[in-house]
Amino acid sequence: MHDPEVPPSGSPRQPLSLDPGPRTPGPVLQDHRSPTTDHASADETIPFGLSWRALYGIVAATLVVLIALFSLFTGAFE
Amino acid sequence: MSQVDWAVLAAALAGMVAYGVWKGGRSRDTEGFLLAGREMRWGTVALSIMATQASAITFLSTPGQAYADGMRFVQFYLGLPIAMIVVSAVAVPLYYRLKVHTAYEYLETRFDLKTRSLTAFLFLIQRGLAAGLTIFAPSLILSVILGWDIRLTVLVIGTAVVIYTTSGGARAVSRTQTLQAAIILTGMVAAFVAMVTLLPADVSLFDALRVAGKAGRLKAIDPSFSLTNRYTLWSGLIGGTFLQLSYFGTDQSQVQRYLSGSSVTQSRLGLLFNGMVKVPMQFGILLVGATLFAFYQFQAPPVFFNPVETANVRSSAEGARFAEVEAQYRAAQAAQEVRARELAVAIKRGDDRAGDAVAAYRAASARSGDLRAEAISLIRAADPKADPSDTNYVFLSFVVHNLPAGLVGLVLAMVFAASMSASSAELNSLASTSVVDVYRRLLRPGAGNGHYVLVSRIATVGWGGFAILFAEYASRLGSLIEAVNILGSLFYGTILGVFLAGFYLKRVSGSAVFAAAIIAEALVVGCFLLTRISFLWYNVVGCLAVLALSSLFESLLPRPHPAPASVS
Numbered sequence: 001m002h003d004p005e006v007p008p009s010g011s012p013r014q015p016l017s018l019d020p021g022p023r024t025p026g027p028v029l030q031d032h033r034s035p036t037t038d039h040a041s042a043d044e045t046i047p048f049g050l051s052w053r054a055l056y057g058i059v060a061a062t063l064v065v066l067i068a069l070f071s072l073f074t075g076a077f078e
Numbered sequence: 079m080s081q082v083d084w085a086v087l088a089a090a091l092a093g094m095v096a097y098g099v100w101k102g103g104r105s106r107d108t109e110g111f112l113l114a115g116r117e118m119r120w121g122t123v124a125l126s127i128m129a130t131q132a133s134a135i136t137f138l139s140t141p142g143q144a145y146a147d148g149m150r151f152v153q154f155y156l157g158l159p160i161a162m163i164v165v166s167a168v169a170v171p172l173y174y175r176l177k178v179h180t181a182y183e184y185l186e187t188r189f190d191l192k193t194r195s196l197t198a199f200l201f202l203i204q205r206g207l208a209a210g211l212t213i214f215a216p217s218l219i220l221s222v223i224l225g226w227d228i229r230l231t232v233l234v235i236g237t238a239v240v241i242y243t244t245s246g247g248a249r250a251v252s253r254t255q256t257l258q259a260a261i262i263l264t265g266m267v268a269a270f271v272a273m274v275t276l277l278p279a280d281v282s283l284f285d286a287l288r289v290a291g292k293a294g295r296l297k298a299i300d301p302s303f304s305l306t307n308r309y310t311l312w313s314g315l316i317g318g319t320f321l322q323l324s325y326f327g328t329d330q331s332q333v334q335r336y337l338s339g340s341s342v343t344q345s346r347l348g349l350l351f352n353g354m355v356k357v358p359m360q361f362g363i364l365l366v367g368a369t370l371f372a373f374y375q376f377q378a379p380p381v382f383f384n385p386v387e388t389a390n391v392r393s394s395a396e397g398a399r400f401a402e403v404e405a406q407y408r409a410a411q412a413a414q415e416v417r418a419r420e421l422a423v424a425i426k427r428g429d430d431r432a433g434d435a436v437a438a439y440r441a442a443s444a445r446s447g448d449l450r451a452e453a454i455s456l457i458r459a460a461d462p463k464a465d466p467s468d469t470n471y472v473f474l475s476f477v478v479h480n481l482p483a484g485l486v487g488l489v490l491a492m493v494f495a496a497s498m499s500a501s502s503a504e505l506n507s508l509a510s511t512s513v514v515d516v517y518r519r520l521l522r523p524g525a526g527n528g529h530y531v532l533v534s535r536i537a538t539v540g541w542g543g544f545a546i547l548f549a550e551y552a553s554r555l556g557s558l559i560e561a562v563n564i565l566g567s568l569f570y571g572t573i574l575g576v577f578l579a580g581f582y583l584k585r586v587s588g589s590a591v592f593a594a595a596i597i598a599e600a601l602v603v604g605c606f607l608l609t610r611i612s613f614l615w616y617n618v619v620g621c622l623a624v625l626a627l628s629s630l631f632e633s634l635l636p637r638p639h640p641a642p643a644s645v646s
């Protein structure tokens with residue numbers, strides 16, 4: 001296989017985890033970084049200068065508002 | 079259908095295929111063909127994600143669902159924003175870092191080949207059959223309402239999708255989905271506006287909705303907790319989150335859409351936009367159905383919306399009795415319309431007698447409901463295999479019989495667009511999994527990029543042919559169709575459990591998670607066969623079982639002893 005992006009099929013498989021447990025030595029792939037420090041996205045601006053955590057909060061808050069609005073809608077037309 | 083409608087439909091269909099072929103270009107490597115060269119901006123990613131999830135049946139069945147059962151179905155989607163956050167935070171950066179083409183590649187990196195192959199195999203079965211149904215379901219509805227040849231309809235939709243998906247791959251799929259989303263949005267808005275304008279002159283939309291509310295059709299939130307009630311706030315938030323996590327985090331038809339983003343940021347923004355827009359969008363589609371219900375409070379609907387079944391019962395031994403029931407139903411509907419108008423006036427005036435008006439309206443509505451139930455029982459008596467549900471036919475029946483020329487063609491173009499957008503993404507993801515996880519990994523590793531692109535195109539045509547053939551014969555499979563629909567919900571929880579074990583249980587090995595997945599799947603199947611638990615909860619059961627059992631098995635597996643310290 002010539003596609004360099006895919007891990008070679010015969011290579012030894014290493015466990016990969018996002019579990020924020022103690023770091024293990026060696027080539028174990030771990031992601032203990034905040035999503036905002038991810039190298040793949042660090043070069044791009046997040047809209048309105050927000051952090052990812054703030055954007056996630058906005059999505060969650062939108063859900064809460066929607067549930068509240070749906071509840072009001074239900075009550076208003078019942 | 080008028081010639082104008084045919085012209086609109088033909089132009090939209092030809093336009094979608096031509097646009098897909100044009101925008102898809104000619105990809106020469108797997109990155110281009112399977113992931114659109116990873117160059118999509120967040121807007122395209124978001125539209126592509128939404129168009130993939132929303133098939134034609136979404137736009138045909140959902141209004142019918144609200145018409146028959148009210149708006150509580152919206153709770154099914156409440157877990158989606160939560161799932162978008164989790165997938166954005168956890169899965170997206172991981173997939174990008176590993177530069178995978180499919181979600182299942184990650185499982186070999188984390189566990190082993192057999193775990194990757196198991197999940198890829200489950201996906202191919204489940205999504206391959208689903209691709210056939212994605213084409214079959216709208217074709218069936220179109221054939222019933224318009225009398226079209228179902229085989230020809232299946233062939234037209236399937237062939238159109240295969241042409242541009244094979245030509246341009248993921249880029250063609252994503253670009254065409256933006257055009258299809260525009261057609262779908264225009265069609266739904268046009269249908270809604272037409273519906274409102276067709277209300278009686280003295281009844282406003284708000285008045286009509288107040289009447290629908292009195293009939294219980296505007297209940298969007300049900301805060302009660304029940305394992306057997308399919309749509310509640312809690313089943314949506316808990317079971318729905320697990321289902322959507324599995325769908326968006328592990329189903330290649332969705333993973334492939336956001337992996338076509340030009341960066342982690344673009345993919346995340348696409349997912350989060352979906353998380354903010356999807357629930358209101360579904361609410362809007364359900365509101366169309368509730369408005370349709372309100373419309374039919376002021377104009378008599380047919381006693382049953384499936385014309386094929388009503389034609390069958392009329393020509394059977396039950397025909398005479400059915401005709402009587404139909405006549406009584408029309409009279410009852412006329413009385414109900416009077417009561418609905420009185421109720422609308424009473425509500426508008428804030429009349430103290432509104433309580434009486436509500437009781438009178440509900441009594442008239444109950445009489446109509448009883449007659450409709452009797453009509454359905456006659457349909458079942460004439461043909462025990464007849465489908466007693468007509469929710470899929472409500473919306474299209476309204477469109478064909480009430481909308482002006484041109485708009486009918488536009489709404490039908492919307493149905494074709496939705497079917498094509500979902501099935502093209504399915505074919506593209508089936509091709510990618512077939513090539514990346516099976517052909518390139520197991521059968522022929524080490525071939526050139528051009529060879530894999532060629533095999534990807536062949537796989538697209540092959541899966542397209544399979545979907546068309548399955549759709550052509552689906553009508554003969556009877557209850558198997560229902561079984562295939564349930565199949566997806568049976569596997570999603572287990573697959574999600576495998577991925578979450580990979581993400582979070584770092585000590586769990588491939589053998590432990592593989593055994594746990596097998597047992598968890600048996601547990602879910604047991605729940606399906608032996609209990610009345612609603613299917614949304616299967617996702618919770620399967621996922622938690624994999625996490626618990628894999629941890630247990632890992633603790634029982636013999637561990638290699640550390641080498642004794644050397645003594646010099």
